[in-house]
Amino acid sequence: MEILLAFFLIVGISFGVAATNLSGLVSEYLFDQRKREDGLLAEKAAAAVAPFFEAASGEELGRILEENAQSMNGRLMLIDPDGKIQYDTFNRLCGRRTDIDEVVRVLTGEAAGAYGTHRPGRGVAEAMSGEENAENVAYCATEMTGGSGRIGVLLFVSRIQGMMDSLNTVRLQLITVFAVIALAALILALFLSQILTKPITDLSRTMRKMGKGDLTVRAPVRGSRELRELAENYNAMAAQLESMDKSRNQFVSNASHELRTPLTTMKIMLETVMYQPEMPQELREEFMGDMNHEIDRLTGIVNDLLTLTRMDNRSVEMHTEKVNMTALTEETVRLLTPAATQRKQHLSVNARKGLEMEGDRSKLGQILYNLIDNAMKYTADGGHISVLLTEEEDAIVWRVRDNGVGIPAGDLEHIFERFYRVDKARSRETGGTGLGLSIVRQLVTMHQGTISVKSELNQGSEFTVTFPRKGAAR
Numbered sequence: 001m002e003i004l005l006a007f008f009l010i011v012g013i014s015f016g017v018a019a020t021n022l023s024g025l026v027s028e029y030l031f032d033q034r035k036r037e038d039g040l041l042a043e044k045a046a047a048a049v050a051p052f053f054e055a056a057s058g059e060e061l062g063r064i065l066e067e068n069a070q071s072m073n074g075r076l077m078l079i080d081p082d083g084k085i086q087y088d089t090f091n092r093l094c095g096r097r098t099d100i101d102e103v104v105r106v107l108t109g110e111a112a113g114a115y116g117t118h119r120p121g122r123g124v125a126e127a128m129s130g131e132e133n134a135e136n137v138a139y140c141a142t143e144m145t146g147g148s149g150r151i152g153v154l155l156f157v158s159r160i161q162g163m164m165d166s167l168n169t170v171r172l173q174l175i176t177v178f179a180v181i182a183l184a185a186l187i188l189a190l191f192l193s194q195i196l197t198k199p200i201t202d203l204s205r206t207m208r209k210m211g212k213g214d215l216t217v218r219a220p221v222r223g224s225r226e227l228r229e230l231a232e233n234y235n236a237m238a239a240q241l242e243s244m245d246k247s248r249n250q251f252v253s254n255a256s257h258e259l260r261t262p263l264t265t266m267k268i269m270l271e272t273v274m275y276q277p278e279m280p281q282e283l284r285e286e287f288m289g290d291m292n293h294e295i296d297r298l299t300g301i302v303n304d305l306l307t308l309t310r311m312d313n314r315s316v317e318m319h320t321e322k323v324n325m326t327a328l329t330e331e332t333v334r335l336l337t338p339a340a341t342q343r344k345q346h347l348s349v350n351a352r353k354g355l356e357m358e359g360d361r362s363k364l365g366q367i368l369y370n371l372i373d374n375a376m377k378y379t380a381d382g383g384h385i386s387v388l389l390t391e392e393e394d395a396i397v398w399r400v401r402d403n404g405v406g407i408p409a410g411d412l413e414h415i416f417e418r419f420y421r422v423d424k425a426r427s428r429e430t431g432g433t434g435l436g437l438s439i440v441r442q443l444v445t446m447h448q449g450t451i452s453v454k455s456e457l458n459q460g461s462e463f464t465v466t467f468p469r470k471g472a473a474r
């Protein structure tokens with residue numbers, strides 16, 4: 001709107017100034033010319049009648065005056081030094097006194113000649129005739145001189161209506177042109193501002209909609225390069241928001257689902273115990289044990305969820321220190337060895353001596369713990385699991401390999417997603433929620449590392465974690 005106004009003002013004002021100047025020039029030119037012509041005519045007439053006026057030869061004077069008035073196409077009056085009109089070719093004002101400005105100026109000797117234009121209606125003396133009251137006239141007063149100096153004034157009243165009319169026509173034309181141009185400028189300004197501001201209003205409308213919660217709206221990409229870029233960036237942001245919103249909803253519904261399962265199980269067990277008072281002590285204890293196990297599982301899930309949300313909010317702190325990776329690897333394996341032994345699984349470790357890196361000790365430990373935990377979970381009793389810690393080029397590498405069930409190729413790209421499990425039924429049995437690997441991936445990323453997996457169905461899997469030498473310190 002401001003652009004529009006500015007544009008309109010600039011065009012309007014400049015043209016207004018030009019029009020005023022132009023009409024001023026035209027009128028000046030026309031008047032100057034007329035003034036000179038009238039002045040010359042009046043002087044000639046004055047020179048011609050002066051001797052007769054001085055001699056007071058009435059008849060001769062009247063005739064010459066009449067002739068001159070006719071040839072000059074105007075009205076002539078002769079005024080004596082007292083301001084009294086002695087002759088009037090219209091024969092209407094003879095004998096009256098006049099105080100017309102131009103006459104007075106000549107009579108008082110202020111100038112030898114005076115000129116002025118007059119609008120009609122001030123007095124009888126101004127009119128060319130009774131009927132033509134409405135005419136514009138010009139007064140041209142010239143002094144008449146005789147032997148004894150100034151003897152009177154000759155007043156030449158000429159019609160300037162024609163000139164006024166043409167001047168008015170010019171003015172009218174200029175005003176018309178001005179109006180047309182102003183209108184065109186206004187329309188153009190409106191049109192231009194539409195083109196210029198449309199993308200912006202579109203964008204702000206989109207933003208308003210999105211502000212109200214509709215994340216699917218997108219801004220149309222058009223306009224100048226900057227505006228297109230703005231719309232594109234905005235759309236990219238909107239898409240990001242939409243997908244975040246979707247995954248959050250997904251996450252919440254998955255989480256509630258996962259939490260409901262152990263709760264349902266516990267409720268069934270609890271009710272069984274409650275409504276069977278005569279239940280054998282042994283059976284009762286078994287139920288209690290199962291319930292305890294479910295509670296542990298529930299706690300585990302809730303902990304995992306908390307960890308994930310905290311990592312999402314980037315509110316987890318990194319307690320970076322120099323970590324002895326060799327010791328950490330051996331410790332973690334030792335921690336899990338009893339469980340492996342219970343299932344007759346062979347858990348071996350091969351850690352290169354003296355490897356250190358900057359990182360968060362407990363988070364690094366959790367990465368390895370989760371990977372070994374998975375390897376054991378998804379490997380049959382009596383299987384083999386090997387953990388390797390090495391240094392490759394400028395990186396520290398963990399490899400956790402098993403000869404378990406493996407992962408179908410189609411699932412490989414999904415296993416790091418939250419709640420993703422290859423075999424839903426089976427891993428529920430083993431107690432998995434599908435959060436372990438997504439936590440692992442986040443923790444690895446926090447250490448600027450990468451994780452990859454190779455797997456063959458029924459042959460086994462191998463997870464590889466690679467940390468750049470400097471780890472989190474980088």
Ligand SMILES: Nc1ncnc2c1ncn2[C@@H]1O[C@H](COP(=O)(O)OP(=O)(O)OP(=O)(O)O)[C@@H](O)[C@H]1O
Pocket residue numbers: 304374375376377378402404405406407415416420421422423427431432433434435436437438460461
């Ligand atoms: N070593 C492996 N061998 C075969 N499949 C695996 C292995 N590791 C992970 N998977 C598959 O990837 C899925 C995701 O693993 P993840 O650790 O994220 O979840 P989980 O082990 O099922 O549950 P959680 O770790 O949260 O208790 C598993 O359900 C499993 O199907």
Ligand SMILES: [Mg+2]
Pocket residue numbers: 370373374432435436437
């Ligand atoms: Mg797991």
